[in-house]
Amino acid sequence: MGATPDNTDAGTPDDRHEHDVERFIEAWGRMGSVWGISRTMAEVHALLYITGEAMCTDDIMAHLEISRGNASMSLRALLDWGVIARVHRRGDRKEYFQAEQDIWSIFRAIVRERVKREVDPLLVSLHEIRDRTREHGDKPETDIDRRLDQMIVFFEDATRLADRFTGPSGSGLKLAASLLNASDKVVGRVGGRSSKRKGTG
Amino acid sequence: MGATPDNTDAGTPDDRHEHDVERFIEAWGRMGSVWGISRTMAEVHALLYITGEAMCTDDIMAHLEISRGNASMSLRALLDWGVIARVHRRGDRKEYFQAEQDIWSIFRAIVRERVKREVDPLLVSLHEIRDRTREHGDKPETDIDRRLDQMIVFFEDATRLADRFTGPSGSGLKLAASLLNASDKVVGRVGGRSSKRKGTG
DNA sequence: TATTGTTTTCAGAAGATTTTGAAAACAATG
DNA sequence: CATTGTTTTCAAAATCTTCTGAAAACAATA
Numbered sequence: 153m154g155a156t157p158d159n160t161d162a163g164t165p166d167d168r169h170e171h172d173v174e175r176f177i178e179a180w181g182r183m184g185s186v187w188g189i190s191r192t193m194a195e196v197h198a199l200l201y202i203t204g205e206a207m208c209t210d211d212i213m214a215h216l217e218i219s220r221g222n223a224s225m226s227l228r229a230l231l232d233w234g235v236i237a238r239v240h241r242r243g244d245r246k247e248y249f250q251a252e253q254d255i256w257s258i259f260r261a262i263v264r265e266r267v268k269r270e271v272d273p274l275l276v277s278l279h280e281i282r283d284r285t286r287e288h289g290d291k292p293e294t295d296i297d298r299r300l301d302q303m304i305v306f307f308e309d310a311t312r313l314a315d316r317f318t319g320p321s322g323s324g325l326k327l328a329a330s331l332l333n334a335s336d337k338v339v340g341r342v343g344g345r346s347s348k349r350k351g352t353g
Numbered sequence: 354m355g356a357t358p359d360n361t362d363a364g365t366p367d368d369r370h371e372h373d374v375e376r377f378i379e380a381w382g383r384m385g386s387v388w389g390i391s392r393t394m395a396e397v398h399a400l401l402y403i404t405g406e407a408m409c410t411d412d413i414m415a416h417l418e419i420s421r422g423n424a425s426m427s428l429r430a431l432l433d434w435g436v437i438a439r440v441h442r443r444g445d446r447k448e449y450f451q452a453e454q455d456i457w458s459i460f461r462a463i464v465r466e467r468v469k470r471e472v473d474p475l476l477v478s479l480h481e482i483r484d485r486t487r488e489h490g491d492k493p494e495t496d497i498d499r500r501l502d503q504m505i506v507f508f509e510d511a512t513r514l515a516d517r518f519t520g521p522s523g524s525g526l527k528l529a530a531s532l533l534n535a536s537d538k539v540v541g542r543v544g545g546r547s548s549k550r551k552g553t554g
Numbered sequence: 555t556a557t558t559g560t561t562t563t564c565a566g567a568a569g570a571t572t573t574t575g576a577a578a579a580c581a582a583t584g
Numbered sequence: 585c586a587t588t589g590t591t592t593t594c595a596a597a598a599t600c601t602t603c604t605g606a607a608a609a610c611a612a613t614a
Contacts, residue, residue, distance in 0.1 A: 169497050172482050176501070179478035185389065186471040190602065204496055209561075219604045224562060245559060245612065253500075255507045270387040277380035281373050295405055296370050299454075300377070306456045312533060328510065391572065410591075420574045425592060446582065446589060 176202045177216075187262050188270075189233075192218055193226040197235060200251035201258075206239040208246040234261040256324060264318040271311055278304050377403045378417075388463050389471075390434075393419060394427040398436060401452035402459075407440040409447040435462040457526050465519040472512055479505050 177198040184194030195216055200207060207215075213223045227249055230236040235258050239248040252258055282300045317324040378399040385395030396417055401408060408416075414424045428450055431437040436459050440449040453459055483501045518525040 169495065172485060172497065172501075175478065175482045175485075179475055179482070183471060183475050186467065188386065192602075202497060202500055204500065220561085221563075221605065222603050225603090228562085247561080255503050259507070266387065270384060274380055274384050277376065281376045281380070284373060284376075294370065296373065296403060299403055299405065300373075302456050306460070309529065309533065313529065316533075328514065393572075421591080422575065422593075423573055426573090429592085448591080 173199075173202055188266055189229070190226075192216070192222055193229055196223070196226045197230055197251060200230075200236055200249060201253070204251070204253060206241075206248035206250040208248050210246075212249075233265050260318040260324055263314055267311060267314045267318075271307055271314075275304065275307050275311070278307070374400075374403055389467055390430070391427075393417070393423055394430055397424070397427045398431055398452060401431075401437055401450060402454070405452070405454060407442075407449035407451040409449050411447075413450075434466050461519040461525055464515055468512060468515045468519075472508055472515075476505065476508050476512065479508070 177195050180198035180201075181191045181195040184191050187194070189197075196212055199212060199215055209220065209223050209227065212218075212227070213220060216223075218226075227236070230249075231238070234252075236249050236251045239250045241248060252261070278300060282297070282304065317328070378396050381399035381402075382392045382396040385392050388395070390398075397413055400413060400416055410421065410424050410428065413419070413428070414421060417424075419427075428437070431450075432439070435453075437450050437452045440451045442449055453462070479501060483498070483505065518529070
């Protein structure tokens, strides 16, 4: 496969975009950490997403210059996250992979997975801790109890919110849209510093 | 998940909670990755948050069994994130540190910081890539262009949303509250399908 | 069944991140 | 300015994560 030509501008649309594709892959890969996925995994996803094509393991290995093992594991993980899908081609024994194209679906899949992996276990722990604290019965409300409660309430609200976003297809989008519109009314001008009296700080 | 084989209950409320404090620190530390902070940093924050007390470096070193260097760096990072504050005590040369107690403030600080560090640079890259793509002029709309656009729109919306949440004190809370209430109307009976987080695992 | 093409696995290598500890820098006081 | 207590820095060590590559497993075909 042709490496980068000396002249970054090329004739055909495909060539023209080659450089941009690389740049996108790089940017998206760097971003990986935010979503809790490794750089390579993010790059594989970037490649599949931005090209929109179905690719086999060898295509991916070649394009990203990674080992077969790494490609295999990254693809598997992306399948687990539900952001890419297997594609079969008649008369071809290889498996192909294609990225989900709707960015909202991608986002929902990631949020769903992260909440499941990170927030849910935390909530379980928090509940266990609080219940143990409470079973003493006599002293229901220490400062520590109150802080635990605060935190549980917060994360339960957050989970509920995430559930809405990741709910049935389309609702997340609608929800966000309504939020972006409605919030003006609720919050007022965002830019403006509303002269609210503040509490202790 | 071993419970307590021997009875760790002690008489005083302080002793009673010691074990729970440890558990909370552990849980919160494990959570760190989600927020993009290291385990120790999260543990330092957990300790300060759950006790609510102002502590000096030595207190923290002793409690978490970490080195002075580590404590110093973690505290500095937490200060940068804006989730703890310095406290001075008359006649004491040591510095003390105390955690922000309002969990919404903590959340806002973290979101603000992460957007700044991760999303903003991505958006810059995305814009650069698209602009370069566009400057060819002749073919304004390839599939790749369209996907880049999609992504830019998405992250700009997301940033705007995050800005609202992290905006003037209190508004994030109101916004979330309104969202949790309003979303029933907007989305319809999403809750119909029970979105329970429990599960057996 | 043997053959051939493809995917998965996983131990060890490579790489990245976090932690330590001791020295340097800093700052308050005598 | 010397002393003493405190905080910061950073090279090296420890630890954790990711990646490789070759072997094993799998699957389609003859």
